[in-house]
Amino acid sequence: SQQGEEDPQALSIQEGENATMNCSYKTSINNLQWYRQNSGRGLVHLILIRSNEREKHSGRLRVTLDTSKKSSSLLITASRAADTASYFCATEETSGSRLTFGEGTQLTVNP
């Protein structure tokens, strides 16, 4: 299966709730990145976590990385309707600088 698989594929929550998305991968990585894509737009970088890091925060975002399980999670706290978008994880493998993207999680935050 594809490197960087997100779970769930779709998530619908109410404004103010937290949203958690998970990503699994298969190979050794240099870093794992999360990107956001609004409908009809390009991807926007959110946060990067390196293979020697376990947790990282940026505003309302919290990312964890477990290299032993080859998995990562993205937590968005106190969600807003404007957070509605697709969220992708991407892994940079140790073999090179290319990124491999997962299939994404479609997040809908209802006002």
Place this chain on the structure above:
Amino acid sequence: DAGVIQSPRHEVTEMGQEVTLRCKPISGHNSLFWYRQTMMRGLELLIYFNNNVPIDDSGMPEDRFSAKMPNASFSTLKIQPSEPRDSAVYFCASRRPVGETQYFGPGTRLLVL
């Protein structure tokens, strides 16, 4: 900073026609990536350049696809001849010399009839 610029934003063409997509990376970025996004296959890396040199083109679907980067500020992705299955959104992204984050353009939405 204008960000990554792609043109055209939308392209509708007929099967068999040549299609040329254009990308201007962010000034000072030395890596450039071409991606294709479809519902069926998600986001796929087609090719990437480092200092104008193609490094990895293993994602280019077939000989109908070609990409060039004649200088640091311009790249093209050409499809000749185009087929309906090439319909997708094509993204260009660039990255700084010492950096890991990719900056994406708005994409070109291609429809081949």
